[in-house]
Amino acid sequence: MIRYISSLILLFISLSVIGQSESHTKTLLLMGSRFELTAISPDQNKASAAIEAGIAEIKRIEKLISSWDSKSQTSLVNKNAGIKPVVVDQELFNLIRRSLKISKLTRGAFDISYASVDKIWRFNGEMTELPDSSKVAASVAKINYQNIILNPEKRSIFLAKEGMKIGFGAIGKGYAANKALDIMSKMDLKGALVNASGDLISWGKDEGGKDWKIGIINPKQKEKVFSWLNINETALVTSGNYERFVIINGQRYSHIIDPRTGYPVRGLSSVSIICPNAELADALATSVFVLGKDKGLDLINRLKGIECLLITDKQELFTSDNLHLDYIQKPITNHKYQIKIGNEHAQKK
Numbered sequence: 001m002i003r004y005i006s007s008l009i010l011l012f013i014s015l016s017v018i019g020q021s022e023s024h025t026k027t028l029l030l031m032g033s034r035f036e037l038t039a040i041s042p043d044q045n046k047a048s049a050a051i052e053a054g055i056a057e058i059k060r061i062e063k064l065i066s067s068w069d070s071k072s073q074t075s076l077v078n079k080n081a082g083i084k085p086v087v088v089d090q091e092l093f094n095l096i097r098r099s100l101k102i103s104k105l106t107r108g109a110f111d112i113s114y115a116s117v118d119k120i121w122r123f124n125g126e127m128t129e130l131p132d133s134s135k136v137a138a139s140v141a142k143i144n145y146q147n148i149i150l151n152p153e154k155r156s157i158f159l160a161k162e163g164m165k166i167g168f169g170a171i172g173k174g175y176a177a178n179k180a181l182d183i184m185s186k187m188d189l190k191g192a193l194v195n196a197s198g199d200l201i202s203w204g205k206d207e208g209g210k211d212w213k214i215g216i217i218n219p220k221q222k223e224k225v226f227s228w229l230n231i232n233e234t235a236l237v238t239s240g241n242y243e244r245f246v247i248i249n250g251q252r253y254s255h256i257i258d259p260r261t262g263y264p265v266r267g268l269s270s271v272s273i274i275c276p277n278a279e280l281a282d283a284l285a286t287s288v289f290v291l292g293k294d295k296g297l298d299l300i301n302r303l304k305g306i307e308c309l310l311i312t313d314k315q316e317l318f319t320s321d322n323l324h325l326d327y328i329q330k331p332i333t334n335h336k337y338q339i340k341i342g343n344e345h346a347q348k349k
């Protein structure tokens with residue numbers, strides 16, 4: 001289904017029901033991002049214990065996969081690029097193996113070795129001019145997932161080229177959200193939701209005992225829900241060019257890098273993936289962003305049980321073939337938080 005809507009900005013809204021609150025939420029900064037963990041239970045202690053268990057799990061994962069933390073196993077792998085293989089935990093080994101599968105599936109659009117351009121592109125406001133093209137070319141020569149050598153017997157990772165670097169910015173939050181939700185779902189709750197800066201995954205029922213739902217609204221008619229998406233026990237993950245970017249000479253450069261060129265990708269302003277697994281959704285959202293509208297939609301249409309909704313730079317909305325958004329007239333009453341697609345971070349109401 002393809003639909004054109006002029007100057008549309010989408011808002012995702014999660015509803016909460018009025019009445020006795022069984023919903024307990026904690027918001028905090030983890031993995032450099034704003035995480036929100038929600039537990040549904042009449043028992044405050046149970047809910048708090050589940051939320052703390054989820055947080056502990058995310059912190060544990062962050063220690064393992066962070067490329068900023070110089071003591072992490074990931075940093076050790078990076079330090080030994082071109083020098084020697086590094087033995088890592090099975091968990092990190094498996095995450096890298098799954099990352100390489102996505103690289104193969106996307107023919108290199110997704111590539112955790114994109115990170116060798118990390119030093120060239122700074123999306124924190126420091127950059128005022130474009131990097132030197134020869135520097136970009138030198139870095140891009142180090143990007144190639146095929147040079148990430150896995151040895152399953154030894155459980156080792158070897159980055160074959162000197163100066164290579166891996167980073168999990170495009171998959172780590174989804175992985176952490178999966179794992180945190182998994183732990184929370186075993187703690188006798190009615191439901192749970194983990195929201196990692198707009199990467200959502202839910203389990204069980206919402207506060208009103210209903211399936212978790214996300215409303216998509218047209219900001220020009222904020223009182224109207226454009227469409228409801230049932231996200232029960234599903235992940236909904238968004239990659240956007242609105243979160244981290246720089247503007248140089250009036251041009252917006254996003255933090256998602258085309259591994260073939262070393263330059264930020266253009267063409268799309270946001271990509272949302274809906275599927276049961278937040279890690280896969282996270283990796284695919286970034287992949288579709290790199291692949292662009294046509295190739296991206298083609299890929300998602302070939303994958304069973306995975307749907308996609310994207311917005312181009314020109315504010316056109318496109319969806320994968322099996323995602324049907326039908327306009328529904330329904331007033332929005334008690335929404336708890338919004339995730340703005342198009343120009344802002346997730347924000348709590």
Ligand code: AMP
Nearest residue numbers: 109110111114169170239255256257286
């Ligand atoms: P996401 O918000 O999930 O799309 O992830 C974006 C982040 O992934 C960026 O900030 C980078 O850390 C990293 N990244 C950028 N380009 C790529 C790419 N082509 N493949 C894998 N990771 C990337």
Ligand code: MG
Nearest residue numbers: 170282283286
């Ligand atoms: Mg991603």
